[in-house]
Amino acid sequence: MRASTAAAIIIIGLPLVLVLTIMVFGLPVLESLRLMMQGAFGDQFGWSRTAVKTTPLLLTGLGMVVAWRAGVYNIGGEGQFVMGALVGAWFAKVAAGLSGPLLLSGILISCIIGGAAWAWIAGWLYAKRGVQVVISTILLNFISVQVLSWAVSGPLQESKHQLLLTDMLPDGAMLPKLSRQMDVNLGSIIALVAAGALFVYLFRSSGGFLLRLSGANPRVARANRINAQRAQLVAMALSGALCGLAGGIEYTGIAGQLGLGFAQGWGFLGIPVALLGVLHPIATVASALYFGALFAGSENLARFSASGTTIVYVIQAMAVLGYVGLNAWAQRIPVQVEAD
Amino acid sequence: MLVAHNVSKRYGKLWALRDVSATFRAGEIHAVLGENGAGKSTLMGVLSGFVSPSEGRVTLDGAIVPTGKPFACKQLGIEMVHQHFTLVSAFTVAENFALARMDKSLTRLDVNKLAEPAVKIAARLGWQIDPSIGVQNLAVGAQQRVEILKSLAGNARVLVFDEPTAVLAPDEVLDLFRVLRQLKEEGRIVILIAHKLREVMAVADRVTVLRKGIFVASAEIGHVDAEQLATWMVGDMPISPDRHDQRETVGQGLSVRNLSVFGDRGDIAVNQVSFDVNQGEILGIGGVDGNGQIELAEALVGVRVGSQGETLWRGKPFASNLGIGYVPQDRQMDGLATSLSIQDNALISGYKKVQLRNGPFLRIKRIKKWCEGLIQRFAIQAPGPATLVSSLSGGNQQKVVVSRILDEVPSLLVVMSPTRGLDIKATEFVHERIREAKSSGCAVIVISTDLDELAELADRTLFMSSGRLTEASDALSLVGGTA
Numbered sequence: 001m002r003a004s005t006a007a008a009i010i011i012i013g014l015p016l017v018l019v020l021t022i023m024v025f026g027l028p029v030l031e032s033l034r035l036m037m038q039g040a041f042g043d044q045f046g047w048s049r050t051a052v053k054t055t056p057l058l059l060t061g062l063g064m065v066v067a068w069r070a071g072v073y074n075i076g077g078e079g080q081f082v083m084g085a086l087v088g089a090w091f092a093k094v095a096a097g098l099s100g101p102l103l104l105s106g107i108l109i110s111c112i113i114g115g116a117a118w119a120w121i122a123g124w125l126y127a128k129r130g131v132q133v134v135i136s137t138i139l140l141n142f143i144s145v146q147v148l149s150w151a152v153s154g155p156l157q158e159s160k161h162q163l164l165l166t167d168m169l170p171d172g173a174m175l176p177k178l179s180r181q182m183d184v185n186l187g188s189i190i191a192l193v194a195a196g197a198l199f200v201y202l203f204r205s206s207g208g209f210l211l212r213l214s215g216a217n218p219r220v221a222r223a224n225r226i227n228a229q230r231a232q233l234v235a236m237a238l239s240g241a242l243c244g245l246a247g248g249i250e251y252t253g254i255a256g257q258l259g260l261g262f263a264q265g266w267g268f269l270g271i272p273v274a275l276l277g278v279l280h281p282i283a284t285v286a287s288a289l290y291f292g293a294l295f296a297g298s299e300n301l302a303r304f305s306a307s308g309t310t311i312v313y314v315i316q317a318m319a320v321l322g323y324v325g326l327n328a329w330a331q332r333i334p335v336q337v338e339a340d
Numbered sequence: 341m342l343v344a345h346n347v348s349k350r351y352g353k354l355w356a357l358r359d360v361s362a363t364f365r366a367g368e369i370h371a372v373l374g375e376n377g378a379g380k381s382t383l384m385g386v387l388s389g390f391v392s393p394s395e396g397r398v399t400l401d402g403a404i405v406p407t408g409k410p411f412a413c414k415q416l417g418i419e420m421v422h423q424h425f426t427l428v429s430a431f432t433v434a435e436n437f438a439l440a441r442m443d444k445s446l447t448r449l450d451v452n453k454l455a456e457p458a459v460k461i462a463a464r465l466g467w468q469i470d471p472s473i474g475v476q477n478l479a480v481g482a483q484q485r486v487e488i489l490k491s492l493a494g495n496a497r498v499l500v501f502d503e504p505t506a507v508l509a510p511d512e513v514l515d516l517f518r519v520l521r522q523l524k525e526e527g528r529i530v531i532l533i534a535h536k537l538r539e540v541m542a543v544a545d546r547v548t549v550l551r552k553g554i555f556v557a558s559a560e561i562g563h564v565d566a567e568q569l570a571t572w573m574v575g576d577m578p579i580s581p582d583r584h585d586q587r588e589t590v591g592q593g594l595s596v597r598n599l600s601v602f603g604d605r606g607d608i609a610v611n612q613v614s615f616d617v618n619q620g621e622i623l624g625i626g627g628v629d630g631n632g633q634i635e636l637a638e639a640l641v642g643v644r645v646g647s648q649g650e651t652l653w654r655g656k657p658f659a660s661n662l663g664i665g666y667v668p669q670d671r672q673m674d675g676l677a678t679s680l681s682i683q684d685n686a687l688i689s690g691y692k693k694v695q696l697r698n699g700p701f702l703r704i705k706r707i708k709k710w711c712e713g714l715i716q717r718f719a720i721q722a723p724g725p726a727t728l729v730s731s732l733s734g735g736n737q738q739k740v741v742v743s744r745i746l747d748e749v750p751s752l753l754v755v756m757s758p759t760r761g762l763d764i765k766a767t768e769f770v771h772e773r774i775r776e777a778k779s780s781g782c783a784v785i786v787i788s789t790d791l792d793e794l795a796e797l798a799d800r801t802l803f804m805s806s807g808r809l810t811e812a813s814d815a816l817s818l819v820g821g822t823a
Contacts, residue, residue, distance in 0.1 A: 205700050205701050209687055216680050217676070219674050
């Protein structure tokens, strides 16, 4: 399927899926759409909500783009998201004496390293031991949630040892916000910059080229003495770094502390976002924005109807299934006959 | 009596079989002999119903065989024993037997009852096989027996064996021959595809030779000798024109001394080979596929680890900046990333070029221009650098590979089957580029199963057989007759 055809199908198909889903839920279509638009873009608060939802979707989506482009199917965005934030929280605890901006930068860098290291485990297992990334990353997700629950009830628990939460970050170590009334913060800009940087890396640098080549056909890489395994390891680490950064921005931008509820599935949601962004960093911005707006809009819809954000999950699932189906159809292989 | 009447099969522009007729009699082992690509497997496919012929028909005792319908053919008693086994490895032997004899109804399945005929035949043939054992636990030879028994259980009248000895050890081959003879005595039609002369001479009663899809000859085995068969198989040996006088040897190039290379399974794929290729010289390496050619090529270009011996360039170990070009045998698998653009595929050998990059970054405009240049110079028919390689024809795909490798002529060039599947024009084009590389001082190794190609290109030719290189260019060594 050519990129332009795919884009056209997605752009026409997504609203169609949205309308169909609303109809299946038995809601009035026009009124629902109006409520959702209002919730997502109706006023500055709507825009803020959309941006806040878009940011983690974009970063975890980019994480999936870089891994999947290299042919390593990272399903562990959630674990990398959580572990990144955890390493950040650990840094916040041990370096509590640092001044605000320094502490904030340290936390974010720790989050990036934590996510990268967590993903690197799966990459290493794949490169050295042939363990399928899909399997190992799913399992690492479970482990990360357990580590989170251990950390917030043990070493990272808040000072009074009463709640299953970490200490609240000092205000100075939080990402700067546009205004007090809104949640939108510097994290959204960081995510956009990351998208631009990933585009440059993938399509304008030799490292990114080797990564894409290794994903497209590792045997060609081998025949040209290019180390595909190394490229795939790098891709896994980058993927984990982006997911860890997503966790860090959620931590320092919105939550301020970690608890059991911190794992909200952003890492998983990154997969459909990346798929509908045709594994392209810039298209993934649009894809993340679409789903971010859907989340923000459906929250508004939920105030007037019983079906809340579930509608978004249904839409996502339908959109992804539709996309995968289309891809399978476009890539259907004609029966090949070998001559002798 | 199974008869093929004027059977032809074409795939696109390629004739896999052209007007082939042959008669296979009951109580006879009939070998079909030919090189890679001679059309043996296609003919067998037609006879057993797996391939639908473009023209011609097949009759069994006068009745027309429903060609192209494997299940209908099976019902008539025509069975094929495939080269790549068609067993379910997670099933037991009995379950595999039952699977082949299952009817379509969804009634309760009595595996043992369905497997019984095959088990009885095993006893008759003197084979001890435990039906309750899992197929995955059987050695290859035993798996083949299961495959054969599966076919015999339906009371096959015609048995087609596709290179059955390829996977067997020598004593297993003898046992297989014993069984083939027994099947013949029982009055069945036994057809054997082979390219090893020695084995054909040992077991067959009659032999038919194909070459490039065309019927060459058919004879009783007593009336021909191995030499005659070899000549039929490879045609008149193309004699390399003696280019010694016109050769401009620029100087010493590649020297290989006692090189052994390990295969994927740790076996010795290349066994103690030594040869030289001067700069400005083309060395041809011929021989049947799978005799160590890929391993040799990969070891020379540094793709394969695990080798012993010396490879020297001008008497010294390879310098890290020595320009080495490699055109792999399988362009779809090893030569190209077909889901990427022409530009990305060209970049495989371009990303290191200083003029195309700026530190870690790529100069995308210059790369595009460079790629447009390649498209023009190598006459690649494509709208532009962004065209996906998957949308190109085979010839143009190969040109992409060649353009990338010969953009700057390397010091050492190793090409494998560079024109497989290409039409005449594209073949000539690729040959011309290889000759150009030679005349600008490149040491070239052309590895090919196509003797015409070697005659066309090579200054001298060695032949590879079972991992060894021989000077002997007589037809016999080529087809494994004296091995």
